[in-house]
Amino acid sequence: xxxxxxxxxxxxxxxxxxxxxxxxxxxxxxxxxxxxxxxxxxxxxxxxxxxxxxxxxxxxxxxxxxxxxxxxxxxxxxxxxxxxxxxxxxxxxxxxxxxxxxxxxxxxxxxxxxxxxxxxxxxxxxxxxxxxxxxxxxxxxxxxxxxxxxxxxxxxxxxxxxxxxxxxxxxx
Amino acid sequence: xxxxxxxxxxxxxxxxxxxxxxxxxxxxxxxxxxxxxxxxxxxxxxxxxxxxxxxxxxxxxxxxxxxxxxxxxxxxxxxxxxxxxxxxxxxxxxxxxxxxxxxxxxxxxxxxxxxxxxxxxxxxxxxxxxxxxxxxxxxxxxxxxxxxxxxxxxxxxxxxxxxxxxxxxxxx
Amino acid sequence: xxxxxxxxxxxxxxxxxxxxxxxxxxxxxxxxxxxxxxxxxxxxxxxxxxxxxxxxxxxxxxxxxxxxxxxxxxxxxxxxxxxxxxxxxxxxxxxxxxxxxxxxxxxxxxxxxxxxxxxxxxxxxxxxxxxxxxxxxxxxxxxxxxxxxxxxxxxxxxxxxxxxxxxxxxxx
Amino acid sequence: xxxxxxxxxxxxxxxxxxxxxxxxxxxxxxxxxxxxxxxxxxxxxxxxxxxxxxxxxxxxxxxxxxxxxxxxxxxxxxxxxxxxxxxxxxxxxxxxxxxxxxxxxxxxxxxxxxxxxxxxxxxxxxxxxxxxxxxxxxxxxxxxxxxxxxxxxxxxxxxxxxxxxxxxxxxx
Numbered sequence: 001x002x003x004x005x006x007x008x009x010x011x012x013x014x015x016x017x018x019x020x021x022x023x024x025x026x027x028x029x030x031x032x033x034x035x036x037x038x039x040x041x042x043x044x045x046x047x048x049x050x051x052x053x054x055x056x057x058x059x060x061x062x063x064x065x066x067x068x069x070x071x072x073x074x075x076x077x078x079x080x081x082x083x084x085x086x087x088x089x090x091x092x093x094x095x096x097x098x099x100x101x102x103x104x105x106x107x108x109x110x111x112x113x114x115x116x117x118x119x120x121x122x123x124x125x126x127x128x129x130x131x132x133x134x135x136x137x138x139x140x141x142x143x144x145x146x147x148x149x150x151x152x153x154x155x156x157x158x159x160x161x162x163x164x165x166x167x168x169x170x171x172x
Numbered sequence: 173x174x175x176x177x178x179x180x181x182x183x184x185x186x187x188x189x190x191x192x193x194x195x196x197x198x199x200x201x202x203x204x205x206x207x208x209x210x211x212x213x214x215x216x217x218x219x220x221x222x223x224x225x226x227x228x229x230x231x232x233x234x235x236x237x238x239x240x241x242x243x244x245x246x247x248x249x250x251x252x253x254x255x256x257x258x259x260x261x262x263x264x265x266x267x268x269x270x271x272x273x274x275x276x277x278x279x280x281x282x283x284x285x286x287x288x289x290x291x292x293x294x295x296x297x298x299x300x301x302x303x304x305x306x307x308x309x310x311x312x313x314x315x316x317x318x319x320x321x322x323x324x325x326x327x328x329x330x331x332x333x334x335x336x337x338x339x340x341x342x343x344x
Numbered sequence: 345x346x347x348x349x350x351x352x353x354x355x356x357x358x359x360x361x362x363x364x365x366x367x368x369x370x371x372x373x374x375x376x377x378x379x380x381x382x383x384x385x386x387x388x389x390x391x392x393x394x395x396x397x398x399x400x401x402x403x404x405x406x407x408x409x410x411x412x413x414x415x416x417x418x419x420x421x422x423x424x425x426x427x428x429x430x431x432x433x434x435x436x437x438x439x440x441x442x443x444x445x446x447x448x449x450x451x452x453x454x455x456x457x458x459x460x461x462x463x464x465x466x467x468x469x470x471x472x473x474x475x476x477x478x479x480x481x482x483x484x485x486x487x488x489x490x491x492x493x494x495x496x497x498x499x500x501x502x503x504x505x506x507x508x509x510x511x512x513x514x515x516x
Numbered sequence: 517x518x519x520x521x522x523x524x525x526x527x528x529x530x531x532x533x534x535x536x537x538x539x540x541x542x543x544x545x546x547x548x549x550x551x552x553x554x555x556x557x558x559x560x561x562x563x564x565x566x567x568x569x570x571x572x573x574x575x576x577x578x579x580x581x582x583x584x585x586x587x588x589x590x591x592x593x594x595x596x597x598x599x600x601x602x603x604x605x606x607x608x609x610x611x612x613x614x615x616x617x618x619x620x621x622x623x624x625x626x627x628x629x630x631x632x633x634x635x636x637x638x639x640x641x642x643x644x645x646x647x648x649x650x651x652x653x654x655x656x657x658x659x660x661x662x663x664x665x666x667x668x669x670x671x672x673x674x675x676x677x678x679x680x681x682x683x684x685x686x687x688x
Contacts, residue, residue, distance in 0.1 A: 022508075041299065134318070149214045336537050385681070474643050477665055493556065
């Protein structure tokens with residue numbers, strides 16, 4: 001079995017937040033993705049890590065979304081697929097930008113994130129990362145979010161803040 | 173978003189083993205699948221639980237494999253997909269039997285299991301269950317095993333005991 | 345073996361903080377003490393739960409310290425010992441107040457808390473609670489803090505913020 | 517605060533059992549004590565590790581009990597206290613032997629163990645180790661078991677197999 005070469009772009013967000021004892025708060029200081037990856041058995045993908053930024057997505061601006069989209073589009077040409085770890089609040093903005101720029105990328109690009117940081121005892125971070133790392137191997141080229149046991153295709157994906165997850169926008 | 177109706181057949185195996193304080197050993201007594209499912213956010217599937225048997229797969233005989241295959245084939249006609257939780261030692265026998273009986277089932281049937289019980293602090297059980305519950309939604313009809321970040325299609329799947337995972341049989 | 349009747353006073357603090365998905369922060373909303381207690385085997389103590397307040401100790405005022413001290417002094421007369429779960433920032437103020445009011449209480453009063461909430465994957469909360477619930481059974485009457493594998497007796501206990509733990513004040 | 521020098525004797529037992537994927541069983545292969553210790557904040561004790569043996573206590577013979585008791589008695593003279601990690605099935609035999617040999621040792625000797633290995637998601641191993649490492653600092657010289665939130669003094673301690681814990685033998 002040859003492993004697929006997959007790019008894993010980290011941008012920060014809740015999934016990577018760590019606890020600061022002095023301030024008593026959670027912030028994006030250190031990437032915890034390596035810890036999460038080390039806890040998994042990854043026999044399908046050969047990961048190329050790309051630490052693009054480490055931001056709470058609420059702090060992202062337009063240039064950040066463009067940088068993320070352009071990086072994903074480029075890596076989709078160079079690899080068999082791309083996973084993007086992203087804060088959920090502005091995840092859909094980066095996904096939409098990628099569709100604007102690249103239409104259908106050369107290989108599948110799968111966004112994921114978390115509502116509760118990996119540092120918490122009860123978290124959706126591992127589930128979502130596992131789903132993205134599997135989905136990227138079997139989906140057709142396109143832009144997706146994989147999270148909470150579902151895969152949704154862009155465009156038309158929005159965050160349902162009340163439900164704390166992503167949904168497809170109802171057709172107008 | 174309408175959830176897909178998916179059947180989840182449990183048959184036992186390492187993934188469900190629990191610890192017995194008196195004997196100091198691990199055995200298939202109680203299904204821990206409910207505990208695992210409760211720890212996940214399942215927004216894609218609506219599960220129909222089918223507790224078929226609770227056996228270490230080393231104790232399965234030919235009739236067991238046939239029963240598992242026939243049950244999966246029938247449920248594949250009635251639902252949008254089937255996940256089968258199975259001991260890894262004899263998982264391939266049940267998968268092969270299903271291909272013999274049903275060829276390509278009416279909807280995807282995804283087998284999964286674990287090398288280390290969910291009861292352990294370090295386990296592959298959750299990862300594998302998460303992968304099966306996502307893969308069953310996006311694969312084409314067929315018989316598969318999803319585990320350790322990869323999806324393999326039957327026939328021609330065997331357990332690599334040394335590596336502790338499943339691989340495709342080399343073509344002869 | 346007869347269990348000792350021990351009062352467990354909860355006042356809030358980091359140990360009990362929970363995560364709020366909407367705000368992305370940690371706050372004192374629900375007591376998680378019951379979850380922690382349920383994970384332990386408690387064959388020495390018979391607990392009388394007293395939910396006195398649920399405050400970040402930085403928000404405690406003088407009346408709060410007096411209320412905590414008076415409640416602990418009273419319960420020390422009625423039971424075989426008292427454990428007080430308290431925010432670490434102002435824990436020493438409540439301990440000092442208790443010594444002022446009660447001198448040596450009728451039974452041991454053991455304060456404890458945590459630098460990292462129980463909700464985190466890596467936390468000192470369980471260790472500290474386990475230590476307090478054991479120490480209260482074997483210490484002589486007095487006022488103590490039990491945390492991080494040590495027991496210190498009041499008065500003269502202060503928080504070392506840099507080290508993130510409690511120490512004895514050097515004699516002047 | 518000067519840390520107390522404490523000897524930590526490991527002898528094996530359930531607390532240290534690890535899972536073997538190939539055989540699907542639990543055995544005493546590698547000491548997991550280091551992992552447990554690394555997860556704790558130990559500000560009271562300065563540990564001197566003594567890896568005496570690594571045995572399921574059901575496999576211990578008379579010579580093993582004597583060796584454990586003699587080693588504990590000697591280390592009790594050289595340090596401020598001794599913790600002995602021991603399989604629960606034969607723990608009382610080693611404790612009784614120590615009382616026979618040493619009467620009241622020069623410093624407190626605290627035995628501990630576990631009914632469920634540390635490797636399990638739900639385990640009493642950490643609780644018991646935390647209790648022993650605290651109790652050894654505050655108890656008077658003597659021979660004890662600390663486990664499940666209680667401290668019992670030898671002689672007269674027996675394992676209650678039905679309850680899965682230690683109790684004091686009823687006086688005759």
